[in-house]
Amino acid sequence: xxxxxxxxxxxxxxLEKFQYEPAPLGPHDVEIEITHCGIxxxxxxxxxxxxxxxxxxxxxGHEIIGxxxxxxxxxxxxxxxxxxxxxxxxxxxxQCEFCQTGQENLCAKMGATxxxxxxxxxTAIRTDSRFAFPxxxxxxxxxxxxxxxxxxxxxxxxxxxxxxxxxxxGVIGIGGLGHLGxxxxxxxxxxxxxxSTTPEKEREAKGFGxxxxxxxxxxxxxxxxxxxxDFLLNTVFAPQDWGALLELLRPxxxxxxxxxxxxxxxxxxxxxxxxxxxxxxxxxGSRHMIAEMLAFAARHGVKAQTETFPLDKANDAxxxxxxxRARYRLVLTV
Amino acid sequence: xxxxxxxxxxxxxxLEKFQYEPAPLGPHDVEIEITHCGIxxxxxxxxxxxxxxxxxxxxxGHEIIGxxxxxxxxxxxxxxxxxxxxxxxxxxxxQCEFCQTGQENLCAKMGATxxxxxxxxxTAIRTDSRFAFPxxxxxxxxxxxxxxxxxxxxxxxxxxxxxxxxxxxGVIGIGGLGHLGxxxxxxxxxxxxxxSTTPEKEREAKGFGxxxxxxxxxxxxxxxxxxxxDFLLNTVFAPQDWGALLELLRPxxxxxxxxxxxxxxxxxxxxxxxxxxxxxxxxxGSRHMIAEMLAFAARHGVKAQTETFPLDKANDAxxxxxxxRARYRLVLTV
Numbered sequence: 212x213x214x215x216x217x218x219x220x221x222x223x224x225x226l227e228k229f230q231y232e233p234a235p236l237g238p239h240d241v242e243i244e245i246t247h248c249g250i251x252x253x254x255x256x257x258x259x260x261x262x263x264x265x266x267x268x269x270x271x272g273h274e275i276i277g278x279x280x281x282x283x284x285x286x287x288x289x290x291x292x293x294x295x296x297x298x299x300x301x302x303x304x305x306q307c308e309f310c311q312t313g314q315e316n317l318c319a320k321m322g323a324t325x326x327x328x329x330x331x332x333x334t335a336i337r338t339d340s341r342f343a344f345p346x347x348x349x350x351x352x353x354x355x356x357x358x359x360x361x362x363x364x365x366x367x368x369x370x371x372x373x374x375x376x377x378x379x380x381g382v383i384g385i386g387g388l389g390h391l392g393x394x395x396x397x398x399x400x401x402x403x404x405x406x407s408t409t410p411e412k413e414r415e416a417k418g419f420g421x422x423x424x425x426x427x428x429x430x431x432x433x434x435x436x437x438x439x440x441d442f443l444l445n446t447v448f449a450p451q452d453w454g455a456l457l458e459l460l461r462p463x464x465x466x467x468x469x470x471x472x473x474x475x476x477x478x479x480x481x482x483x484x485x486x487x488x489x490x491x492x493x494x495x496g497s498r499h500m501i502a503e504m505l506a507f508a509a510r511h512g513v514k515a516q517t518e519t520f521p522l523d524k525a526n527d528a529x530x531x532x533x534x535x536r537a538r539y540r541l542v543l544t545v
Numbered sequence: 546x547x548x549x550x551x552x553x554x555x556x557x558x559x560l561e562k563f564q565y566e567p568a569p570l571g572p573h574d575v576e577i578e579i580t581h582c583g584i585x586x587x588x589x590x591x592x593x594x595x596x597x598x599x600x601x602x603x604x605x606g607h608e609i610i611g612x613x614x615x616x617x618x619x620x621x622x623x624x625x626x627x628x629x630x631x632x633x634x635x636x637x638x639x640q641c642e643f644c645q646t647g648q649e650n651l652c653a654k655m656g657a658t659x660x661x662x663x664x665x666x667x668t669a670i671r672t673d674s675r676f677a678f679p680x681x682x683x684x685x686x687x688x689x690x691x692x693x694x695x696x697x698x699x700x701x702x703x704x705x706x707x708x709x710x711x712x713x714x715g716v717i718g719i720g721g722l723g724h725l726g727x728x729x730x731x732x733x734x735x736x737x738x739x740x741s742t743t744p745e746k747e748r749e750a751k752g753f754g755x756x757x758x759x760x761x762x763x764x765x766x767x768x769x770x771x772x773x774x775d776f777l778l779n780t781v782f783a784p785q786d787w788g789a790l791l792e793l794l795r796p797x798x799x800x801x802x803x804x805x806x807x808x809x810x811x812x813x814x815x816x817x818x819x820x821x822x823x824x825x826x827x828x829x830g831s832r833h834m835i836a837e838m839l840a841f842a843a844r845h846g847v848k849a850q851t852e853t854f855p856l857d858k859a860n861d862a863x864x865x866x867x868x869x870r871a872r873y874r875l876v877l878t879v
Contacts, residue, residue: 309796317796317821371821454809462643462651472814475788480806483826487651487705490824492817 216333217525218268222260225526229268231329233337238285241340243295248331249274249357249515250528250541252387252448253299257325258529264326272331272543273299273324274359276352279343286340294352295343296505297331298359299323299495302339315342316367316497332525334545344501347509354514357387357540358504361515363496365392366504368444368467369399371493376400378441381425381459385412388446388469390516390539393419396444398511404440419516427452433459446470454479457488465489515540550667551859552602556594559860563602565663567671572619575674577629582665583608583691583849584862584875586721586782587633591659592863598660606665606877607633607658608693610686613677620674628686629677630839631665632693633657633829636673649676650701650831666859668879678835681843688848691721691874692838695849697830699726700838702778702801703733705827710734712775715759715793719746722780722803724850724873727753730778732845738774753850761786767793780804788813791822799823849874 218229236242254271256262275297279289289295303310303318310318324330324338346355365388374380380401382392389405396403397420404423405416413424425432433455440459445451448470456466457478464486468476478490496504508514516539520528528541552563570576588605590596609631613623623629637644637652644652658664658672680689699722708714714735716726723739730737731754738757739750747758759766767789774793779785782804790800791812798820802810812824830838842848850873854862862875 314796462648468814468817471818474814476812476814476817478810478812478824480802480808480810480826483802483810483824484805484828485826487826487828489826490812490817492814492819492821492823494818494821 214329214333214335216270216329217522218270218329219258220268222265223258226258226332226529228523229270233335236281236283236337238283239340240283240337241279241286241289241295241343242281242335242337243275243277243297243343244280244335245275245277245331245333245545247276247352247356247545248272248543249359249361250532250543251357251360252532253360254325255529255533266327269325270329270332271325272333273297274356274361275324275331275336276346276356276359277335280335282340289340289343289345294346296346296355296359297324297336297338297343298363298501301328301342313499314497316495332522332543342498344505347505349509350505350514353517353519353542353544355505355508356542357391357515357517358508359501360495361388361540362391362504362508363501364388364469364493365444365446366395366507367496367500368469368493369395370500372442372465372467372491374399374401374442378402379404379439381406381440381443382421383407383427383443383445383451383456384447384470385409385416385419386446387537387540390419391513392444392446393421394513396420398507398513427455440464443467444469448472450474453477454482457482460486460488462486463488465491467491467493469493517542519544548663548667548669550604550663551856552604552663553592554602556599557592560592560666560863562857563604567669570615570617570671572617573674574617574671575613575620575623575629575677576615576669576671577609577611577631577677578614578669579609579611579665579667579879581610581686581690581879582606582877583693583695584866584877585694586866587694588659589863589867600661603659604663604666605659606667607631608690608695609658609665609670610680610690610693611669614669616674623674623677623679628680630680630689630693631658631670631672631677632697632835635662635676639675647833648831650829666856666877676832678839681839683843684839684848687851687853687876687878689839689842690876691725691849691851692842693835694829695722695874696725696838696842696847697835698722698803698827699778699780700729700841701830701834702803702827703729704834706776706799706801706825708733708735708776712736713738713773715740715774715777716755717761717777717779717785717790718781718804719743719750719753720780721871721874724753725847726778726780727755728847730754732841732847761789774798777801778803782806784808787811788816791816794820794822796820797822799825801825801827803827851876853878
């Protein structure tokens with residue numbers, strides 16, 4: 212039975228209806244009937260071929276939730292009828308040092324759900340069951356879909372860089388990623404500050420768990436906050452005043468970047484040294500991290516704030532995201 | 546009895562003979578008769594007031610070794626006749642979080658041996674005994690003096706950033722700091738590469754413990770080495786091609802900066818993220834780190850390669866350092 216999808220046929224073109232016959236179900240594969248698929252900023256980059264690695268027709272979508280319809284003969288941990296999610300990564304070599312140590316997201320041979328494969332803007336997907344995650348009952352599909360990529364991206368830094376509940380954490384940018392970062396930080400037990408150039412977002416930021424709001428354009432507030440943060444999570448893709456952010460950190464403080472800035476990150480050397488500070492990166496999440504995140508979200512009520520569009524209105528949703536009007540995460544319903 | 550020293554009386558001026566009456570010996574103080582004092586690059590910066598914090602007359606020198614001549618009434622761990630060393634830091638508040646956790650080098654109220662105080666280009670010094678370290682018998686004073694600052698600066702990163710003996714470590718720059726970094730890395734059990742723009746230094750770098758030599762101007766060698774280092778220690782003060790260094794790191798790899806670059810460090814965001822890499826700083830060393838380093842140096846035979854000058858030829862030594870002709874660390878003998 213063909214899979215119905217929305218696909219880009221060339222860079223920067225609107226999506227069009229598209230159907231394809233899926234490849235035979237491999238021994239480790241699972242077929243998922245998709246009910247929801249979040250839209251991530253990286254879908255825009257894939258459609259536009261901003262990273263020079265897209266192939267067409269391209270079916271975007273890597274924040275997938277759906278119901279298992281069929282499993283390959285080697286699949287033991289999933290059954291027909293289970294609700295599962297799939298994120299950015301669809302497979303890995305299963306053999307390298309990083310795969311062996313639970314860091315599949317660093318595997319050099321990792322496959323992406325939307326690269327060389329048709330993604331989640333579709334009625335179904337066949338994919339490697341080892342990268343499909345059961346969704347806890349407490350999470351609604353609509354609110355959980357964005358956790359598969361945006362959630363993992365903002366959760367992993369807390370684990371990778373050993374954030375403790377006693378720390379002061381700042382989340383820079385209150386958007387699709389940032390509103391999740393605030394929720395993780397609050398659920399993690401931290402003292403949480405939302406950093407933004409938009410004072411109008413203060414109320415909502417506090418609704419997501421921020422104790423404090425710091426307008427990064429207010430020089431007086433920035434000066435007062437100097438040297439007070441243990442951990443800063445930057446979710447903004449636009450260039451930042453990196454020196455000013457570094458000044459906000461206490462000694463041993465870390466600035467973690469999860470938005471990919473288009474321009475280089477420029478760091479003054481002196482404060483990096485004298486305060487033994489770190490500028491670090493984090494990319495999506497490994498399998499065990501995603502499973503852990505889903506359980507943590509279920510226990511703490513972390514959820515993406517979403518707006519939905521039907522699958523065939525995917526272009527409208529993409530336009531809304533591109534116009535920076537998503538509040539805060541868009542999800543296609545199938 | 547007055548202390549005889551060499552002092553700068555204004556920025557960028559040659560040192561001149563200078564004598565002063567030391568302050569009364571405080572309860573925690575120790576008086577040290579200096580036998581050796583290393584010359585650090587930062588002494589040049591202090592003399593020239595490059596950091597805008599020098600006061601004159603300025604007696605440089607913060608890689609001091611000498612013999613205890615007198616101790617204050619509260620000093621229990623040092624006795625007259627012991628051989629001790631003093632580094633960059635001369636005191637701290639003893640009360641803040643960082644002092645309480647053995648990170649005195651991060652204390653906001655830390656005092657420096659040569660700032661607001663007369664340093665080690667002198668016949669003697671009175672200073673806080675809590676920042677004077679007994680020197681193990683196995684170390685010669687001449688070869689150990691540079692460990693008090695240059696040694697601590699290059700040793701601490703191994704501990705702070707949890708370098709393991711199974712790792713591949715690169716030391717960038719084969720100079721006063723780098724030749725110590727190579728020795729620490731080799732003694733630490735790592736696979737060690739010296740990175741330099743000067744192929745002529747290969748033989749000496751291997752003498753300091755490098756297994757391999759990488760000419761960073763050789764594009765072919767750099768390409769071949771991409772993704773192979775777990776830890777890079779940058780000891781160079783000149784601007785670097787930071788993107789190229791980041792490319793040399795494996796996933797989770799760390800680039801640690803201990804030279805203070807005058808220009809900002811410019812890091813491309815994509816490789817930082819995708820490889821979960823870190824750019825980190827490290828500054829001198831805490832008390833327990835310096836004591837540990839001295840014991841480790843004694844056990845592994847780590848020593849600065851030195852050239853000596855008598856104290857009254859300090860200007861000649863400074864000129865040699867400024868001309869980048871020190872091989873590898875200069876020490877004044879008193």
